[in-house]
Amino acid sequence: MEEWNFPPSYRNDYFPDTNSPYWFRDRETMDPEKRDELIVARIREVMAYAYDHSPFYQRKWDEAGIKANDIRTLADFEEVPVVTKQELRDSQAKNPPFGDYLCCPESDIHHIHGTSGTTGRPTAFGISRRDWETIANNHARIMWGMGLRPGDTVFVAAILSLYMGSWGALIGAERLGCKAFPFGAGAPGMTARAVIWLGMMKPAGLYSTPSYALRLAEVAREEGVDPREFGIKVLFFSGEPGGSIPSIRDKIQQIYGAKVVDCGTMAELTPWMHASGSADTEGMLLWQDIVYTEVADPNTHRRVPYGEQGTPIYTHLERTSQPMIRMVSGDLTHWVMEDNPCGRTYPRLPKGIYGRIDDMFQIRGENVYPSAIAEVLEGLAGYGGEHRIIISRGGSMDELAVKAEFDQEVAGRGPDAIRSLGEKAEAELSRVLGVRARVVMVDPETFPRTDFKAQRVVDDRDLYQSLNQKRGG
Ligand code: 8LH
Missing domain, CATH: 3.40.50.12780 (ANL, N-terminal domain)
Structure with missing residues (x-):
């Protein structure tokens, strides 16, 4: 050869x-x-x-x-x-x-x-x-x-x-x-x-x-x-x-x-x-x-x-x-x-x-990859280009929240357009991931951009647990 x-x-x-x-x-x-x-x-x-x-x-x-x-x-x-x-x-x-x-x-x-x-x-x-x-x-x-x-x-x-x-x-x-x-x-x-x-x-x-x-x-x-x-x-x-x-x-x-x-x-x-x-x-x-x-x-x-x-x-x-x-x-x-x-x-x-x-996390028994969330958001017209994934433990169950930016065009159209984009993102994420995701829409350019590899996951579960332990909860 x-x-x-x-x-x-x-x-x-x-x-x-x-x-x-x-x-x-x-x-x-x-x-x-x-x-x-x-x-x-x-x-x-x-x-x-x-x-x-x-x-x-x-x-x-x-x-x-x-x-x-x-x-x-x-x-x-x-x-x-x-x-x-x-x-x-x-x-x-x-x-x-x-x-x-x-x-x-x-x-x-x-x-x-x-x-x-x-x-x-x-x-x-x-x-x-x-x-x-x-x-x-x-x-x-x-x-x-x-x-x-x-x-x-x-x-x-x-x-x-x-x-x-x-x-x-x-x-x-x-x-x-x-x-x-x-x-x-x-x-x-x-x-x-x-x-x-x-x-x-x-x-x-x-x-x-x-x-x-x-x-x-x-x-x-x-x-x-x-x-x-x-x-x-x-x-x-x-x-x-x-x-x-x-x-x-x-x-x-x-x-x-x-x-x-x-x-x-x-x-x-x-x-x-x-x-x-x-x-x-x-x-x-x-x-x-x-x-x-x-x-x-x-x-x-x-x-x-x-x-x-x-x-x-x-x-x-x-x-x-x-x-x-x-x-x-x-x-x-x-x-x-x-x-x-x-x-x-x-x-x-x-x-x-x-x-x-290791980057995969489990929410209510479902395996979720950060890349699957990025895939959904990037496919939505009006997405502003950055997001953060927050995993927290409110009650006994893990919860998934996504903070996603809307773009300038949606910003110009006002609160109804922002709300409707959030609802669409929520529905689409829940459909694709198989678990409920709460979406919070945030202003364009809220999050810093990267010139290397993106890091978007914020895992709050340990924080919640340590707070609960301190409180004796
Ligand atoms: C990838 C990909 C990809 C790497 N799709 N995940 O850039 C190539 C080499 C030099 C690199 O990134 O090496 P590094 O810094 O050791 O990181 C390796 C990890 O990066 C690898 O295990 C993957 O998790 C990720 N990665 N290229 C998806 N095209």
């Missing part, structure tokens, strides 16, 4: 035929059963490599009594114990700074990144020069699939710091031969400046989170600019749900007059674009020859059949510095295996990744 080696050795001057929709036609369109056979062989190679180079994997697999050579089928691979984020943190605490799963000499590390670590110890990513090139090649290939081409300008509108998202987009654009514009995000006044630069550069591609693309459009309008004037062809998003949620995707496509592509898994799994839609296929394809993804039962860690929901478990097939082998994500999604409009023969996540299982 085209340049499919382990350790990888990509030719940095390779480009496909200009007219080909595929970067590597064989790898992308081959018979999936044949691909699975090749993946099993590759898994054995990657496992043997990781075992030879890391005490972490030696310990883990010796304890489980598993050897690389035992893996003869994808079902055998389900016996391999999963790797959790906590294990990586523990490994780095005991073997600072990169953990004993670092499989290359520290002197080979070319880039350091990390998790934001807002709670607890952050995790450090040590990425070798070879891996950096591999990631660039993988991302260029997937961005080609999105419809981006050499010479296109790609505007990276995400913070260029620890976050792997921005860097992954940047090096993919560079390898693709684009005019890469690492604009960044996050500094005061930067969004208004982005509006000016977008108008000047007219990029073909823009990378950000979906929340930030909505924010950028608001600021553009405040500055008297129609986002369509930027002339963007492809908006590719990662970091949070949105790009595969029809109401949000369609709204952003309409605002910018551009195609939205959803991509992204986890920083640890960089090349994180390995789950990504393409120019012709919505949702996210699982580019299995780069990172092998299983959608699995969150308790047994065994694959669920196509058509069912589970948590993604990821295995690097092309990384050599900190390869992740069966890293469990803790997200939820569902997968299908169907003919894809773009002709790629990968499985697909038709609704993308719904969110983290």
Whole structure:
């Protein structure tokens, strides 16, 4: 298969035929059963490599009594114990700074990144020069699939710091031969400046989170600019749900007059674009020859059949510095295996990744995802663009309240229009979620906007409980 080696050795001057929709036609369109056979062989190679180079994997697999050579089928691979984020943190605490799963000499590390670590110890990513090139090649290939081409300008509108998202987009654009514009995000006044630069550069591609693309459009309008004037062809998003949620995707496509592509898994799994839609296929394809993804039962860690929901478990097939082998994500999604409009023969996540299982909350026995609430509100005409989800315990039952902004147009029409929008939102949320949601409509621009990933849930239940305990209630 085209340049499919382990350790990888990509030719940095390779480009496909200009007219080909595929970067590597064989790898992308081959018979999936044949691909699975090749993946099993590759898994054995990657496992043997990781075992030879890391005490972490030696310990883990010796304890489980598993050897690389035992893996003869994808079902055998389900016996391999999963790797959790906590294990990586523990490994780095005991073997600072990169953990004993670092499989290359520290002197080979070319880039350091990390998790934001807002709670607890952050995790450090040590990425070798070879891996950096591999990631660039993988991302260029997937961005080609999105419809981006050499010479296109790609505007990276995400913070260029620890976050792997921005860097992954940047090096993919560079390898693709684009005019890469690492604009960044996050500094005061930067969004208004982005509006000016977008108008000047007219990029073909823009990378950000979906929340930030909505924010950028608001600021553009405040500055008297129609986002369509930027002339963007492809908006590719990662970091949070949105790009595969029809109401949000369609709204952003309409605002910018551009195609939205959803991509992204986890920083640890960089090349994180390995789950990504393409120019012709919505949702996210699982580019299995780069990172092998299983959608699995969150308790047994065994694959669920196509058509069912589970948590993604990821295995690097092309990384050599900190390869992740069966890293469990803790997200939820569902997968299908169907003919894809773009002709790629990968499985697909038709609704993308719904969110983290931890972010899901239960109201009166129903599982509710924050992304489902965003989906409903974004589909309502008159919604002002931001909301907060408040979970509280009034009596013995959990209650769900949503504070949602109305837009200027509804504000202009007065109290009846606001009330009626609130009633509509309440009815629609209750219908979709299967639980009653109280909606409180609030003024436009009540809530701060984000230039990164949105955080909208306020869980009041502990507060209520502690107040009750203080009162002896
Ligand atoms: C997503 C998505 C998505 C990530 N749809 N949820 O941006 C890609 C990488 C670099 C990233 O965001 O990594 P990070 O910061 O480790 O966050 C990973 C989590 O972000 C992941 O577990 C998901 O919960 C979420 N996420 N991309 C829905 N396209």
